[in-house]
Amino acid sequence: MSENAMGSTMVEEQFSLGERALALARDFAAHKKKAGGMPTAWLEKTMWSLGLEVHQQQFSHTLPFPDESRERYLVRGTNVYGILRAPRAASTEALVLSTGCAPGPHNNQAVGLLLALASYFRGQIYWAKDIIFLVNEHDLLGMEAWLEAYHDVNITAVRSSGPLGRAGAIQAAISLELSSDVVTSFDVAVEGLNGQLPNLDLLNLFNAFCQKNGLLCTIQGKLQRSDWDSLPAYARSLQTLLLMVLAQASGRPRGEHGLFLRYRIEAVTLRGINSFRQYKYDMSTVGKTLEGMFRKLNNLLERLHQSYFFYLLPSLSRFVSIGVYMPAFGFLILVLILRALDLWMKLNKTDPGGSDQLSDSDHGPSTTEVGETPPAPPGAPSRLLLTLCPQAPRLLALVPPVLVCHAAGLALYYLPVLGQSVATQHFPVSEAEAVVLTLIAIYVAGMALPHSTHRVLGGPGSVAAARGWMVLKLLALLYLAAQLTALALLNFSLGFLLAVTMVPAAAATAPTGPRVLLALVLVLATPAVTLLLGIFLERELVEAPAAPGEGWQRFLGALGQGLLLHHLHGAFLCPLLALGTYPCWLLLWNVLFWD
Amino acid sequence: MLALAVPLLLLAAAGRGRAAAAGPGRDALREELLLSPLPAGDVAATFQFRTRWDADLPRGAVSHYRLFPKALGRLVAALGVRELHLALTQGFWRTQAWGQPPLQAPAGAELWVWFQPSVTDVDKAWKELSNILSGIFCASLNFIDATNTVTPTASFKPLGLANGTDHHLLRYAVLPREVVCTENLTPWKKLLPCGSKAGLAVLLKAERLFHSSYHSQAVHIRPICRDASCLAVSWELRQTLTVVFDTFSSGQGKKDWSLFKMFSRTLTDACPLASQSKVYVDISPKNKEKELLEVTPLPTSVYEAIVQGDKRSYAVYDLLSPSLFNTSRSLNVQFKWKRPEDSSEMPIPVLHAQRYVSGYGLQTGEISTLIYNTHPYRAFPVILLETVPWYLRLYVHTLTIITKGKENKPSYIHYQPAQDRRQPHLLEMLIQLPANSVTKISIQFERALLKWTEYPPDPNHGFYVGSSVLSALVPSIIAMKDMDVEESPLFTSLFPSSDGSSYFVRLYTEPLLVNLPTPDFSMPYNVICLTCTVVAVCYGSFYNLLTRTFHVEEPSRGGLAKWLANIIRKFRGVPPL
DSSP states (O other), rough: OOGGGGGGOOOOOOOHHHHOOOOOOOOHHHHHOOOOOOOOHHHHHHHTTTOOOOOOEEEEEEEEEEEEETEEHHHHHHEEEEEEEOOOOOOOEEEEEEEEOOSTTHHHHHHHHHHHHHHHHHHSSSOOSSSEEEEETTTHHHHHHHHHTTOOOOOEEEEOOOOOOOSEEEEEEEEEOSSSSSSSSEEEEEOOOGOOOOHHHHHHHHHHHHHHHHHEEETBBBOSSSOOSSSSHHHHHHHHHHHHHHHHHTTSSGGGGGGGGGGTTTEEEEEEEESSSOOBBBBHHHHHHHHHHHHHHTOOOOOOSSSSEEEEETTTTEEEEEEHHHHHHHHHHHHHHHHHHHHHHHHTOSSSSSSHHHHHHHHHHHHHSSSSSSSOOTHHHHHHHHHTTHHHHHHHHTHHOOOOOOOOHHHHHHHHHHHHHHHHHSSSSSSHHHHHHHHHHHHHTTTHHHHHHHSSSSSSSSHHHHHEEEEHHHHHHHHHHHHHHHHHHHHHHHHHHHHHHHHOOOOHHHSSSSSHHOOOOOOOHHHHHHHHHHHHHHHHHTTOEEEEEHHHHHHHHHHHHHHHHHHHHHHHHHIIIIIIIIHHHHHHHHHHOOO | OOHHHHHHHHHHHHHSSSSOOTTTTTTEEEEEEEEOOOSSEEEEEEEEEEEEEOOOSSOOOOOOSSSSOHHHHHHHHTTTEEEEEEEEEESSOOOHHHHHHHOOOOSEEEEEEEEEETOSSSSHHHHHHHHHHHHHTSOGGGGGOTTEOOOOOSSSOOSSSSSSSGGGGGEEETTTTOOHHHHHHHHHHHHHHHHHHHHTGGGGGGGHHTTSEEEEEEEEEEEEESSSOOOSEEEEHHHEEEEEHHHHHOOOOOOOOHHHHHSSSOOOOTTTTEEEEEEEEEEOOTTOOOOEEEEEOOOEEEEEEETTTTTEEEEEETSSSHHHHHHHBBOOOOEESOOOOOOOOOOOOSSSEEEEOOOOOOSEEEEEEEEEOOOOOOOOEEEEEEETTEEEEEEEEEEEEETTEEEESSSSEEEEEBBBBBOOEEEEEEEEOOOEEEEEEEEEEEOOOGGGGGGOOGGGGOOEEEEOEEEEEEEOSSOOOOOOOTTSGGSSSSSSSSSTTTEEEEEEEOOEEEHHHHHHHHHHHHHHHHHHHHHHHHHHHHHHHHOOOHHHHHHHOOHHHHHHHHHHHHHTOOOOO
């Protein structure tokens, strides 16, 4: 652990209200059943009697289209939270313990444990930061509503009621999921929205307390093997690593903690697992672990900043740092750059006209990315324009494909959600299906575009047209390289997955050569197919392989969820693929069918 | 001097019981403890020690100090202080749960001082004063400098006698980061005439006082009228200390309390130097119900008054009355709830406020203040004072004040923009609060990049923005009577009430913790910086040396003379020099 303030583990945890937690959980379950949802009044009363300052927040949200997997469209809910005010502190800093109120028997024990911990924490005198105990409804939607209201921002269209009780800047948050009276192990989820990760120290903290209390802990549902230096252990680590890459690349928060990260609040989700193992742990042990973590977080003098924010985890106790994985990615991007350099030199060499003019005009698309007339240097604009005139038609030929590809991207981004009502009127499908099917239809239709675009201006066969694909490819390669580099800084896993699939295909694409084979490679490299393959790989890795039909269903579900995630929480995966990667891929597709 | 005076007085006290009868040029001490159960179930204990001295301090004629502490007296005389208010606070008074405070102070250290009109260089005197106080109270008041000092124009008026209110003589500063602990309490206790040896001060045991939810100690010095005719000036020193005990966590959910439970001491006698020594217990019934509480032992008397717009009754224990210690040797006030409180309904104070930073990211943000007026039918104005450090660059054009969905135009605005590293932002506004309303005041800011040496050792902790101050005359529901200041208990008499229909309230909001963009101060960063610097310097100079060509420059001598000589030579037909 890098953080000094969380260093030594000298204190003895005293939490012993395991039975109380279970009793509270049963109470909660009964009241939840009676209320047919969140038992707001009961929660408020209980929290108040525990000595907390209780607040509630009502929110409502209308989804852009019905969410079929969770069966919701117009969402109304209430978040209830209690604030434990730290003595002799001015409410400048806070910690959050949150748990969701899920329908059915799910997550009752988590609420029970949360209340028991609140009751125990209230009696302690050592708190220096306020602690917020939050029970939120409608999982991520409730969390989003609460976080937005707490920070008084409005990113999404959530409407929520009135002003809230606040407790200063939140330093760290732990989200708890627990559905059984005893647990065999704890799974920790780190990936947040857009693949953001919490500081590694928070994870180390959890790991340290699991070790201390003898609790089994897993990541991605995989237990670390004790014989870490053997081949099966390496295979296990690889599996875990790949699962993390896939989860991070999806940009989907893997727990309710995922939304905290946007506000620079370090957060993880802890998920109690009850499997068929022999040895079970009771609530007191779980409570002690959480107590220890909160005491350590309470000791923090500064925000967690000492350790890594960018890492990949092959197991809970080992990590791959950014310094190790970034060079590998750099080499991948180097392929694109070298290929682009090669094209540029070829263009320079085979130019029939004056080489000086050509280098000027070739330089244009590479720097301005749109491939229009290159910007003339100041001084002699008119003279330069005259000399460039012979080149202009060749560059003009690039404008339609670029524009059309981006128009296709725009259509892909806007049409599915805007056109859902039209689609449901004309076809016998539900709104959610309509959105997903429109998405696929536009995606596939985009592939038919190259046949009609570049022929509009300058027929094929001329010398300029033959060289046109080179310029277009040069442009596409540099565009792709820039996108992937930027992406790898934001969400490494996504950037890496796209790079691994797209870079070879992009480098190989040319209208000459075995066109069918190249077309196949390029189709395999398209983001949609990558997503489909990623779903199959993920099922394979969690040892529940999916049949093709099931995989397809999951693929459709993932498309819908991806769109929802963008519209509800502002995930950038959907606009990025629709407005950036897909047009770029279409440019390459254009190159392939240039003649 | 004090050492001589004390035995004498002790003799007198033994003889008469009341030692310090007020005579001309004499000083008198009154001590008082107010215990009030708070709506949320906690207990607030407010100690007040008032030393009144019928002498004119700043004239410099005084050299003999009796009860008035010499350190403060000489300070007042030497630096031309007219009024001094210093508060050191740990924690935050939660107005919403605890009700209107008798005397609130912002978290950290607060100092505001009015200087005499005779002081020429106020800034110098202020600097000197804060440094001396820093020594006296063992607090980091020496960190008060131009970057956190402001001169409010409307929020802080003199509390004592004052001829003019030229606000240039006022200085105000808050140090929100200041941590208050026993080292600040000890010098504060030493200023008391009886120390912590006798009287109410016996209860001031550090280990209990800091086992509380809120701790605030203050010193107020001000000139007051000597008598009703107000022809002469007396000086008053008030030492107040407020603690809030959390009865919930200490009593395992039961809210009963006693002096012994809270302070682990009981009272045995009054301070022999005090002319008055009383304990007040607030026994006014809440929720208009029958009395639910029981106080033992039986109080000496019951005092009824209208405090902060509310009719209250207090059980009074006069430590100087001989009947009190007849039955038992010590006084341990006990307080029992007759039946457990079960409602979560709490009376909401008429005026309360909340402040927070909104937004996310490290570039911009917004400071929002919510002010609540819960009075059912009366609107009243409130003065808001915001002091924001310079490294949050306020955008004044984004200042919005919204009440009930409509814009609320302040009737008075005083804004003094910040200067980097010189002075903070000062924003003062007079806002009318309509009845039963919430007013939201928000202003956006940009976070500045500091120079790398300006970051504190813990830059990732964040930077504090001091509490903003709300001053208001809150309309009272019940008409108040004018009281004689000398006769009424101390806790009602610090703030002057203008008339019977309203009472003065000063509230402080939460301090804020704002993160600024912080460079990576970790080792790799430093190594990279250092290496780059070394490489740049070495490479630069080497490159310079290697690529430079050296020429021997012809020395040019005598500009004008040479020119003249050349002209002459030209005429002569000789080649020029």
